[in-house]
Amino acid sequence: MSYAALDERSVGPFLATVPAVAARLGGTPDGWTVREVGDGNLNLVFLVTGPEGGVAAKQALPYVRMVGESWPLPLSRAYYERLALADQAAHAPARVPALIHHDDAMALTVMALLSPHRTLRGALIEGERYPLLAGHLAEFLADTLFFTSDLAVPVADKKARIAAYLGNTAMCRITEDLIFDEPYYDAPMNRHTPGLEDVVDAFRADVPLRLAAQRMKARFLAAPEALLHGDLHTGSVMVTASDTQVIDPEFAFYGPIGFDVGMILANLWMAHLAQPGQRPADRPDPWLLDQAEALWAGFALRFAGHWRALDLQAEHGALHALAKADADLREAAIRDRLDSIWTDALGFAGCEMIRRILGLAHVADFESIADEGLRAGCERRALRIARSLLVDRPSFPGITAVSQAIGQELALA
Numbered sequence: 001m002s003y004a005a006l007d008e009r010s011v012g013p014f015l016a017t018v019p020a021v022a023a024r025l026g027g028t029p030d031g032w033t034v035r036e037v038g039d040g041n042l043n044l045v046f047l048v049t050g051p052e053g054g055v056a057a058k059q060a061l062p063y064v065r066m067v068g069e070s071w072p073l074p075l076s077r078a079y080y081e082r083l084a085l086a087d088q089a090a091h092a093p094a095r096v097p098a099l100i101h102h103d104d105a106m107a108l109t110v111m112a113l114l115s116p117h118r119t120l121r122g123a124l125i126e127g128e129r130y131p132l133l134a135g136h137l138a139e140f141l142a143d144t145l146f147f148t149s150d151l152a153v154p155v156a157d158k159k160a161r162i163a164a165y166l167g168n169t170a171m172c173r174i175t176e177d178l179i180f181d182e183p184y185y186d187a188p189m190n191r192h193t194p195g196l197e198d199v200v201d202a203f204r205a206d207v208p209l210r211l212a213a214q215r216m217k218a219r220f221l222a223a224p225e226a227l228l229h230g231d232l233h234t235g236s237v238m239v240t241a242s243d244t245q246v247i248d249p250e251f252a253f254y255g256p257i258g259f260d261v262g263m264i265l266a267n268l269w270m271a272h273l274a275q276p277g278q279r280p281a282d283r284p285d286p287w288l289l290d291q292a293e294a295l296w297a298g299f300a301l302r303f304a305g306h307w308r309a310l311d312l313q314a315e316h317g318a319l320h321a322l323a324k325a326d327a328d329l330r331e332a333a334i335r336d337r338l339d340s341i342w343t344d345a346l347g348f349a350g351c352e353m354i355r356r357i358l359g360l361a362h363v364a365d366f367e368s369i370a371d372e373g374l375r376a377g378c379e380r381r382a383l384r385i386a387r388s389l390l391v392d393r394p395s396f397p398g399i400t401a402v403s404q405a406i407g408q409e410l411a412l413a
Contacts, residue, residue, distance in 0.1 A: 026052025258344025
């Protein structure tokens with residue numbers, strides 16, 4: 001079958017031809033409910049429910065949906081998303097949706113329907129709390145990143161896995177352009193809230209800042225440490241009070257571990273920094289800062305635990321070889337590696353915050369603030385924090401230093 005974009009009328013009959021999907025839904029297409037819920041950025045997403053159950057069917061379009069056909073994008077990204085879902089499920093099965101079916105020709109991936117889950121970003125904007133969130137995200141990060149890294153995977157196997165994702169260049173190029181380059185010059189699709197013109201001009205003339213962003217781009221390009229989700233923000237996380245699921249790994253590739261960590265931390269920090277605009281009469285709730293701290297602490301503890309638990313007699317990755325017979329060296333290596341991940345995470349978080357305010361793809365945390373003056377104030381404070389994270393990373397030896405800096409920034413509001 002050749003590629004054809006589906007719609008709410010055609011997706012049901014198409015899925016009915018896939019036995020595993022039809023059995024999961026039960027009944028026939030005329031009795032199924034279909035909703036298209038894509039966020040408008042890249043893909044079509046259909047939620048399909050039948051008398052026996054439901055599925056989520058995600059289809060890639062041959063262009064960037066939020067821009068249109070003037071920005072073509074290869075359908076192969078659906079293949080890499082399917083590959084990543086399978087690899088992530090091998091290491092963190094409780095934190096990713098089950099893969100039911102994939103059709104390469106149609107660029108279609110069918111997954112288990114997450115219900116009654118909702119998108120984390122929207123929930124945080126409404127002030128919802130999820131007590132297991134930090135622990136679940138730490139679990140996903142530590143398990144998927146450690147067990148695809150040079151610590152756990154034999155050298156030949158690791159190189160083969162890197163090669164398997166090398167073709168996902170178009171998605172990596174989006175990251176390279178939108179996160180590391182375009183926010184720092186007058187790119188055609190950049191936009192910003194009125195009132196931030198002075199910051200825009202200052203950032204474009206800020207050589208230390210722009211150089212720091214280019215250093216982070218160099219790390220992104222040349223450090224295939226582990227399999228990354230590649231786009232881990234609060235819109236890529238689905239939650240309930242008892243469950244957390246990470247979705248949409250179509251940007252997956254092998255890169256620096258600190259990238260995924262920094263992306264999700266940045267989004268939690270932005271959610272916190274947006275609170276004075278969302279609820280001006282209330283003091284910012286420190287829960288999100290607490291979650292960011294718990295996430296990092298949980299990740300570091302679990303990552304180190306995986307390292308210590310490796311079988312000393314078995315073959316593992318090259319980075320474990322020297323330290324496995326020397327406990328003191330192993331502990332020093334653990335501390336050194338976590339310090340390196342933290343330093344990278346700070347820089348990547350700064351880049352993410354800047355691009356979400358001055359680049360093309362903004363976040364609803366800020367965009368939902370109707371009063372442009374309030375929104376600009378929130379974004380200005382976030383940009384000051386972001387610049388510090390990028391340019392002055394030694395000032396943040398631990399995550400509590402970031403929480404303190406954010407608290408001080410908000411105290412001046």
